[in-house]
Amino acid sequence: MKLYRHALSGHSHRAHLFLSxxxxxxxxxxxxxxxxxxxxxxxxxxxxxxxxxxxxxxxxVITDSNAILVYLSKKHGKTDWLPETPREAANVQRWLSVAAGDIAFGPAAARLVTVFAAPIDAEAAIARAHVVLKRMDDTLADSAWIAGSQPTIADVALYSYTARAPEGFVDLQDYAHVRAWLARIEALPGFVEFQRTPVGLTA
Incomplete structure (x- = not known):
């Protein structure tokens, strides 16, 4: 099995992280x-x-980071990471959509400006980042994990760009539940760190 990736790509990292x-x-x-x-x-x-x-x-050959998470879960029978009951599966899918939408156009886009000099409206991306982070923080106020009582591929999909949001000038200080959730993911056996870049708030 081979994973084609770029070390500074959060989409790549989520696939790398789950494999590990x-x-x-x-x-x-x-x-x-x-x-x-x-x-x-x-x-x-x-x-x-x-x-x-x-x-x-x-x-x-599987393309798209979220599709890779689903493929690996199904191939290896990881029903803990991708539950099969209708309600639980739907909740995981909901957050995979957030990873592909609000996270991609929020913290990920803001980071593209600082890391890759992308021609993106940084102010708008930062504003979108804070909207999704508040929603995540509210969810995590009542649950240790984003989509249920244990970690799922939804947590993996959301982790990388959330963890490196400060690199795009997105401050996580006001999101205590998100920061605690990041620490829980980082404590999981097999965790691999997403390469840091000294830009934005981490410069």
Missing amino acids: LIGQPFELVDVDLAARAHKQPEFLKLNPFGQVPVLVDGDT
Whole structure:
């Protein structure tokens, strides 16, 4: 099994993190985004969208970080990480959608400005980040984990860009429940850190 990734990509990190949390052996393959390796014909055969991460499992190729989390859960029967009851599965999917939407256009986008000099409206991204962080904080006030009584792939999907939100000038100080939740994830066996960048509030 191979994971094509970039070390500063939060989408890549969530796939890397989950592989490590479930103890799945794999090979990391770094993709040089600066050299536009992700837009070259060889990589586009794996993912026509030209994005990381990509998981290659034998003849099976999975693109999209959340899809990778679902694939790994199903392949390895990890019903603790991806519950199968209708209500629990729906709650996990709800937060996967938040990771793909509000998180991507909030803290992830704000961080793109500082880490990759992306031409994004930083002020708008920071404002969106605080809206989603408040919603997460409210949820975590009543639960140790975002989608239930134990960690799921929803927690994994939300972790990386939330943890590095300060790199995009998004302060986590007002979100005590979020900060405690980050610490709980970081204490899980198999946790791997998302590479830090000294920018934004961490400069």
